Amino acid sequence: MELRQAAMAVRERAYAPYSRFKVGAALRSTSGAVHVGCNVENVAYPEGTCAEAGAIAAMCAAGDTRIAEIYVVADSPEPVPCCGGCRQKIAEFADQDVRVTMATTDGKERTVTVAQLLPGVFTMAHMDRA
Structure with a gap:
């Protein structure tokens, strides 16, 4: 299944009655x-859930733990x-070279790697002394 089609x-089905976004x-x-x-x-902002977090939760619930794209x-x-x-959250489950594509409904796209999306990522290695 194509990721764009699945995301669209x-x-x-998003529940966005307040922002309509x-x-x-x-x-x-x-x-x-594909997840x-x-x-x-x-209504109790900021208690909502982002789309990316929902997809990651669905991936984990299905027994997968690594994002390829x-x-x-x-x-x-x-x-x-x-x-x-x-x-x-994406960096927790993806290697630094994984592609992240951000898009509009009318077809504009911008693709970056996880490393470009979050330079200086906080990782488990930072907790080695804990």
């Missing part, structure tokens, strides 16, 4: 499976970058 489809994410795990997530808002789409004039928290 799940975006339509729907986001969809699809990732392919290293096993080849999707959409943003889910809550991720695609995120939103209806905006320019590709929307992942928030800081999602950058760290």
